Amino acid sequence: MANSRLDIDMMELAREEAATERGRLLRYLDGIYPRADVQVEGHPEAIIWQGGNHEPVDGVTVKPIIQPACDRFSLLGALGAANALGLPYFSLPFDAQSRHDLKLAQLDWLQKLPYPMVKWSTRGAGVVAQEDGSEGPILGKSGNATLRTKLQVYCNVRPHGTHTTVRPMPMSPYCQDKSARRLGADGVFHTEMNTPMVRFAYAVRLWLQLLDAAGADVVGHVALKPTQHDEDALAAGILKFILGKTKFTDRQPYGNDYYSEWTKEVDLVIGLLPDDFFDGMENLSGTVDHYIADNAYGAMQKAIIRQDQVITLANDIDGDRGTDVDADTPDVLRLFGARLLEHLGVEGDMDQIWVDMGYKQTNGKDMPSAMYTLDGGVILEMTLGTADRMLLRALENDGDETVGGTRNAYDDTIHWDLTVQAYKEANPDNKQLHDWLDAQLAVFQEVRGKNMGFVDTYEELLTRIVPWGAAA
Numbered sequence: 439m440a441n442s443r444l445d446i447d448m449m450e451l452a453r454e455e456a457a458t459e460r461g462r463l464l465r466y467l468d469g470i471y472p473r474a475d476v477q478v479e480g481h482p483e484a485i486i487w488q489g490g491n492h493e494p495v496d497g498v499t500v501k502p503i504i505q506p507a508c509d510r511f512s513l514l515g516a517l518g519a520a521n522a523l524g525l526p527y528f529s530l531p532f533d534a535q536s537r538h539d540l541k542l543a544q545l546d547w548l549q550k551l552p553y554p555m556v557k558w559s560t561r562g563a564g565v566v567a568q569e570d571g572s573e574g575p576i577l578g579k580s581g582n583a584t585l586r587t588k589l590q591v592y593c594n595v596r597p598h599g600t601h602t603t604v605r606p607m608p609m610s611p612y613c614q615d616k617s618a619r620r621l622g623a624d625g626v627f628h629t630e631m632n633t634p635m636v637r638f639a640y641a642v643r644l645w646l647q648l649l650d651a652a653g654a655d656v657v658g659h660v661a662l663k664p665t666q667h668d669e670d671a672l673a674a675g676i677l678k679f680i681l682g683k684t685k686f687t688d689r690q691p692y693g694n695d696y697y698s699e700w701t702k703e704v705d706l707v708i709g710l711l712p713d714d715f716f717d718g719m720e721n722l723s724g725t726v727d728h729y730i731a732d733n734a735y736g737a738m739q740k741a742i743i744r745q746d747q748v749i750t751l752a753n754d755i756d757g758d759r760g761t762d763v764d765a766d767t768p769d770v771l772r773l774f775g776a777r778l779l780e781h782l783g784v785e786g787d788m789d790q791i792w793v794d795m796g797y798k799q800t801n802g803k804d805m806p807s808a809m810y811t812l813d814g815g816v817i818l819e820m821t822l823g824t825a826d827r828m829l830l831r832a833l834e835n836d837g838d839e840t841v842g843g844t845r846n847a848y849d850d851t852i853h854w855d856l857t858v859q860a861y862k863e864a865n866p867d868n869k870q871l872h873d874w875l876d877a878q879l880a881v882f883q884e885v886r887g888k889n890m891g892f893v894d895t896y897e898e899l900l901t902r903i904v905p906w907g908a909a910a
Contacts, residue, residue, distance in 0.1 A: 442491035442524035442905045444470055448514055448893050449837055455513050455533065456833055460567045464536045467507055467529075474528055481547040485531055485540075489517075492526040495907040500525055500871055503860040504548075504555035504815075506532030510829040511892070515850035516556060518896045519857045523878060524905025528553065538566045538576045545588040549814040554860040556853075557809070557819040583608055587632075590812040593641035594754075595648070596761050597806060599799035601738060602749045603764065604648065605757030606641035607809075609633050609669060633669045635676060635707045637812070642680050643719065644810060645751045649686075650722040652749065658686075658726040659741075661734035661752035661760060664696055670753055674728075675700035676707055677751075683716050685723035692728045731756040735763050742767055742799060765802020768792070806856070816863055818856045837893055848892040854882045878903050 454466040464485075471487030478484040492502065505520045505527045507513055513533060520527045528551065530544055531537070537544070548555075565573040585591075586608050594605040621627050649658045664671040674696035681688055697704055729737055731752060738760060741748045752760050776788040809817040828848050832839035840847050858875045865871050885898050 442489075442907060443521050443900070444489060446470060446517065446521055448518065448896055449833075451517075452514060452829055452833060455510065456830060458535065458565070458567050458573060460535065460539055460569070462535070463507075463533055464531050464539065467531065471529060476528065476551070478547045478550050481550075483543060484547050485544065486551075487529040488527075489520055489529060490524050490526040491905065491907040493907065496870075498868065498870065500861070500868065500906070501864040502526035502528055502553055503857070503864050504528050504530070504551060504553050505857065505860075506530055506555065506557070507536075508532045509534055511848050511850070512853070514829070514892065514896075515848070515853035516857070518850065518892075518899075519853045519882075522896070522899045522903050522905070523857070523861075523875075524908060525861055534576050535566045541577055542584060545585055549589045549811060552813075552815055554815040554863045555817045556856050556860050557817045586809070589809075589814055589817065590637075591809045591817070592634075592637035592812055593644060594757070594807055594809045595644070596764075596808075598761070598764050598802065599742070599768075599797065600745050600747050601742060601764055601799075602648070603757050603761050604641060604645040604749060604751050605754050605761075606638045606673070606751070607754040609638065609673070609753040609755070635672060636710050638673050639676055639680065639707060639711055639715070640810075640812065642677055642751065643715070645749065646680070646684060646686065646719070646722050646724070649724040649726075649749055652724075652747065654724065656724070656747040656749060658724060659734055659737060659748055659750040660726060660728040661731040661750055661756050662728075663731045663753070663756065664692060664694070665730060667753075670731075671696050672700050672703055672707075673753065675704040679704050679708060680716075680719075681726065683719045685721070687723075687725045688728070689725050690727035690729075735760060738763065739767055743771070745796065761802070761805065764799070765805060768797065768799040769801050806859075818860050818863070832892070837891065839891055847889060847895075849886070850892060850895070851883075851886060854879060874906070 451466070454463050457463075467487065468485075471489060474486040474488035476486050476488075478486070487507075489505075490502070491500075502525075505516050507517060507529050517529070520529075530548070531540065532544070566576050568574045591607055594603075594607055596603045596605070615632055619627070619629050645658065649656060660674075660677065662670040662674055662677075664674040674692055674694075676697075678691075678695070678697040727737075734750065734752065734756070738748065738750065740746075742764070750757070750760060772788045772792055775791065779786050779788065807819045809819070811817065828839050828845075831841060831845070832848075835841050839845065858879050861875055862872055881902050882899060885895055885902060888895075890898070
């Protein structure tokens with residue numbers, strides 16, 4: 439079996455990525471990775487690279503994942519994990535400069551690749567090289583809203599400790615129709631929200647399925663603003679209609695009946711759903727409480743303190759703020775706990791007390807995220823950013839991102855965790871692969887425990903891990 443690994447010099451790759459020059463990283467990666475045999479119908483311009491071993495092993499074919507080539511240390515961590523494992527994967531130019539140079543064209547066809555994708559940063563560099571040689575913002579800013587729309591994403595699920603947030607998207611306040619943006623003579627800026635309500639219905643169905651699977655002890659919170667946004671009022675009407683198809687108990691409904699207020703519009707959306715959309719929903723059961731989004735934050739914090747199991751359905755912007763609150767609350771509570779111990783004259787390590795009391799939430803850096811699409815594969819991501827400055831720090835200090843031990847080395851645990859999760863998602867019934875992945879993850883954790891720099895960790899992993907399908 440030929441070596442499934444590519445010869446990647448991580449520091450050279452880092453230097454190529456850090457250089458702000460049109461097409462530079464794209465050309466470099468095109469020289470490392472072979473073009474994939476996969477063709478996207480109607481898109482001959484599609485750039486898709488291939489890595490790892492795509493041949494069957496012991497008669498079993500492993501389904502590939504998509505591991506985009508993105509920005510800064512996320513680029514090194516993601517490609518490093520995929521290359522060390524040697525499993526089949528596709529990659530594509532997803533770094534800020536390449537997306538700008540290609541005018542975000544890959545977003546038009548990416549949903550046609552039916553594989554789980556590990557999504558890292560879509561921000562990356564703050565500025566990119568423009569056609570005239572100057573530096574300026576990336577086309578489409580972050581491209582996140584465009585990415586979600588093009589990929590037909592209908593929700594983002596973020597579990598963290600006892601709380602999970604389901605964010606239907608895209609919902610307000612994203613505005614992608616530039617022709618609809620205008621500043622009136624009265625100084626009011628008008629926008630077009632572009633909220634696809636069919637996708638909201640899919641998000642509601644997934645939320646109810648998650649609640650039903652979680653059991654009777656888990657409560658569903660609704661966090662919409664139907665009193666302020668027409669989009670949320672229509673959403674509340676759709677939610678009421680769908681709940682009526684289930685055995686769920688609506689313990690704390692909204693004061694208004696938004697289905698009655700928006701009957702014509704709700705019925706139109708319901709009529710656009712597939713004929714089998716409601717199949718099996720008559721057997722779903724659980725308990726739901728409705729909140730105006732502003733009040734849902736306090737309810738969520740109380741649930742965290744009581745360690746109640748909650749799954750919240752919130753529109754995109756309020757759901758995003760909710761996960762921010764969820765991520766920050768543990769640190770706030772630990773700080774208050776430490777102050778309380780000090781006030782009472784009691785000695786104790788609040789961080790250890792937090793663990794001893796059974797709390798699972800940390801500070802949000804371990805918060806996973808999964809975006810579900812209508813037709814394509816699930817998109818896995820983490821809330822941690824790209825450690826942009828850390829990569830530059832490493833380059834300035836001959837590869838030492840710790841600057842002589844005064845800073846922490848880059849921790850690429852999230853790249854390994856999500857890469858392993860993506861392969862399991864793509865191959866749910868392959869126990870042999872799952873066991874192998876768990877074993878390699880244990881090797882990574884052992885090596886990472888030595889607290890070496892990223893490059894040294896990567897080089898040792900290449901000697902410790904026998905790539906998939908290669909002889910030991």
